[in-house]
Each structure stands twice: as C-alpha cells, then as structure tokens.
Amino acid sequence: MKVTVVGAGNVGATCANCIAEKDIVNEVVLLDIKEGVAEGKSLDMWQTAPINLYDTRIKGVTNDYEATNNSEVVVITSGLPRKPGMSRDDLIATNAGIVKSVTENIIKHSPNAKIIIVSNPLDVMCYCAYLTAKIDSSRVFGMAGILDTARYRAFLAEALNVSPKDIQALLLGGHGDTMVPLPRYTTVSGIPVTDLIDHDTLNAIIERTKVGGGELVKLMGTSAWYAPGAAAAQMVEAIVCNHRRIFPVCALLNGEYGMNNIYLGVPVVLGKNGIEKIIEVKLDKDEQELLAQSAKAVRSVMDVLDNMKLF
Ligand SMILES: NC(=O)C1=CN([C@@H]2O[C@H](COP(=O)(O)OP(=O)(O)OC[C@H]3O[C@@H](n4cnc5c(N)ncnc54)[C@H](O)[C@@H]3O)[C@@H](O)[C@H]2O)C=CC1
Numbered sequence: 478m479k480v481t482v483v484g485a486g487n488v489g490a491t492c493a494n495c496i497a498e499k500d501i502v503n504e505v506v507l508l509d510i511k512e513g514v515a516e517g518k519s520l521d522m523w524q525t526a527p528i529n530l531y532d533t534r535i536k537g538v539t540n541d542y543e544a545t546n547n548s549e550v551v552v553i554t555s556g557l558p559r560k561p562g563m564s565r566d567d568l569i570a571t572n573a574g575i576v577k578s579v580t581e582n583i584i585k586h587s588p589n590a591k592i593i594i595v596s597n598p599l600d601v602m603c604y605c606a607y608l609t610a611k612i613d614s615s616r617v618f619g620m621a622g623i624l625d626t627a628r629y630r631a632f633l634a635e636a637l638n639v640s641p642k643d644i645q646a647l648l649l650g651g652h653g654d655t656m657v658p659l660p661r662y663t664t665v666s667g668i669p670v671t672d673l674i675d676h677d678t679l680n681a682i683i684e685r686t687k688v689g690g691g692e693l694v695k696l697m698g699t700s701a702w703y704a705p706g707a708a709a710a711q712m713v714e715a716i717v718c719n720h721r722r723i724f725p726v727c728a729l730l731n732g733e734y735g736m737n738n739i740y741l742g743v744p745v746v747l748g749k750n751g752i753e754k755i756i757e758v759k760l761d762k763d764e765q766e767l768l769a770q771s772a773k774a775v776r777s778v779m780d781v782l783d784n785m786k787l788f
C-alpha cells in the first residue's frame with residue numbers, strides 16, 4: 478500500500494516520517510517542487526529505519542506524479558506557512574492555486590485516493606480541493622481538529638498534572654481563532670473536566686487553544702510542524718488500518734448541524750473509505766451560536782476564493 482505526502486517542508490516531512498515509523502504501509506512517496514529536497518529528506522529518513530526499526534520505504538521525488546500512482550491516501554501540505562502578524566486567511570491568494578494544481582495532478586494519478594488537506598486556510602483549502610477533485614466529499618477532508626484538540630488536551634494535562642493520554646476532548650468549527658472547544662464534551666478518564674478544574678483556568682486554556690497556532694508562529698517565525706505532522710499521520714493510520722477512529726475532522730456539511738455546502742470541523746468516523754460517518758452531537762444554545770460564528774468566518778474566506786475565479 479502506498480501513501481503520498483505532497484510538500485516536503487516542515488509539516489510534510491514530519492508527517493512522512495511519522496507514517497514511516499508507524500510501519501503500516503509499504504511505501505511513502507514525498508513530493509515537492511524544490512529540486513532535490515524531497516529526495517534528500519527521504520534518504521535521511523530512510524537511514525533512520527535501521528535505528529527505529531521499520532520497513533516502510535520512503536521515496537522522494539521532484540514534481541514526478543507518476544511516482545504517486547495509485548496512492549491509497551494523499552496528504553497535501555504544499556503551500557506557504559504564515560509569518561508573525563499574518564492570519565491563516567492571508568495565505569489564500571497563494572495557496573488556493575497551489576492546492577488546485579496539486580489536486581488536479583493527484584486525482585489524475587490516484588483516482589481512488591482519500592485526500593487529506595493540511596494547507597491553510599484549512600477549511601477553504603478543503604473546499605478548493607473538493608471543487609477540483611470532483612469526487613465524493615467522503616474522500617476529501619482536512620486535518621485540524623486532531624491538532625487543535627491535542628493542544629487543548631496538552632494544556633489540560635499540564636494544568637491537572639495528569640497524563641495527556643487520559644484526556645478526551647471534542648472541538649468543532651473552523652480552523653481559525655473562532656474554533657469551538659467543547660468543555661461539556663471534555664473528560665478525564667470519563668470524569669467531566671468541569672469537576673476537576675475551576676472555571677477561570679478552563680476558560681484560559683480554551684482561549685489559549687484558540688490561538689495555539691499563533692502562539693507558535695510568534696515563537697518560531699513560522700508555523701508548527703511536529704504536532705501537525707503527527708496529527709495528519711494519525712488520520713492516515715485510521716484510514717489505511719480501517720480503525721474507524723472518531724476524530725474531529727474538517728468535513729463537507731450537507732445538512733449536518735443545520736449547515737450546507739461548507740467545510741467545518743466536526744466529529745467523524747474515519748475508516749478505509751475516508752469519512753464513514755459524520756456524527757452530530759447535541760449542542761446547547763451557546764455552542765450553536767459559537768459554531769454559527771465560526772461558520773460565518775469560514776464563509777467570508779469562501780467568498781475570497783469565489784472572487785479568485787479559479788472555478
Ligand atoms: N491544518 C493545520 O492544522 C496546519 C496547516 N499548516 C499549513 O501547512 C502548510 C505547510 O506548512 P509548512 O510545512 O510549515 O511549510 P513549508 O514552507 O515548510 O513547506 C511547504 C512546502 O510546500 C512546497 N510546495 C509549494 N508549492 C508546491 C507545489 N505546487 N507542489 C509541491 N510542493 C509545493 C514548498 O516547496 C515547501 O517545501 C502551510 O499552508 C501551513 O499554513 C501548518 C500547520 C498546521
């Protein structure tokens with residue numbers, strides 16, 4: 478089984494490395510437009526195989542889509558990351574064209590692939606790939622919720638001084654500062670988090686989570702890659718192993734949560750066919766309002782895509 482990762486930058490290379498280390502597929506193809514970069518990084522990764530003990534072959538290529546033929550899953554990370562002072566939405570002018578052309582090539586060479594988008598602005602880049610690929614939306618979706626909940630869970634683990642493994646959480650909405658963490662659906666080994674932490678501390682963690690990407694951009698001058706790469710690799714694993722894991726994933730809504738024709742983060746069952754099912758959780762009035770605000774923010778970026786007249 479073959480998986481392709483497009484973009485051999487920070488996120489793409491990390492993702493390819495995480496997939497290889499899981500030892501769940503025969504081959505990972507890493508593709509970039511920069512001559513030699515994917516080849517070099519792949520060779521370096523492959524030389525960790527005798528140390529980290531895996532068999533997955535990693536092949537780096539420069540814009541050679543033949544090498545990606547018949548991939549089961551393709552992760553698209555190509556595109557600019559933001560710099561301090563930018564919002565993710567500022568990336569649309571460059572990244573929409575990149576995501577469109579990459580998706581065209583991918584679908585030509587792997588017509589049955591499941592496509593995971595990582596490039597920002599995430600929700601609208603998913604929509605852009607969906608319009609390009611012209612395949613069922615169960616096969617075009619985006620990575621953000623696993624990352625955003627991982628940040629939330631990591632902050633909670635620190636505050637509670639417990640293992641991050643025991644924190645379960647759910648988050649809805651767009652991958653922007655309007656994302657909607659759901660304390661009502663956050664538990665620590667089954668115990669409601671609200672029983673374990675005071676209101677102000679929990680609120681501060683929620684606010685920090687919402688701008689978690691920006692915190693890292695400020696620190697590093699570019700955006701994060703370890704957790705994003707690991708999160709995308711976890712989605713690949715759920716698909717290729719048909720685990721049917723329930724993850725927050727950026728999915729096309731058609732009626733779910735009362736919304737239509739918009740990509741937003743929602744819990745889904747992820748398995749061999751991609752999105753096997755979208756799960757609708759019950760929301761109270763406040764949560765519904767927050768989700769509506771998040772959708773409004775995503776729609777305004779969809780309007781920008783529309784005005785670019787790429788479709
Ligand atoms: N969804 C999420 O939660 C996250 C999304 N991101 C997004 O992921 C994207 C990648 O971030 P980084 O890896 O940090 O950036 P990076 O700059 O390190 O890597 C991007 C790579 O894409 C390549 N590329 C550009 N155009 C291409 C094309 N047409 N075909 C193939 N490769 C091409 C570049 O040569 C570069 O190597 C950004 O848009 C960033 O905002 C980053 C972190 C989390």
Ligand SMILES: O=C([O-])CC(=O)C(=O)O
Nearest residue numbers: 559565597690691700701
């Ligand atoms: O913040 C960014 O630009 C990259 C990203 O989406 C994240 O790390 O959440």
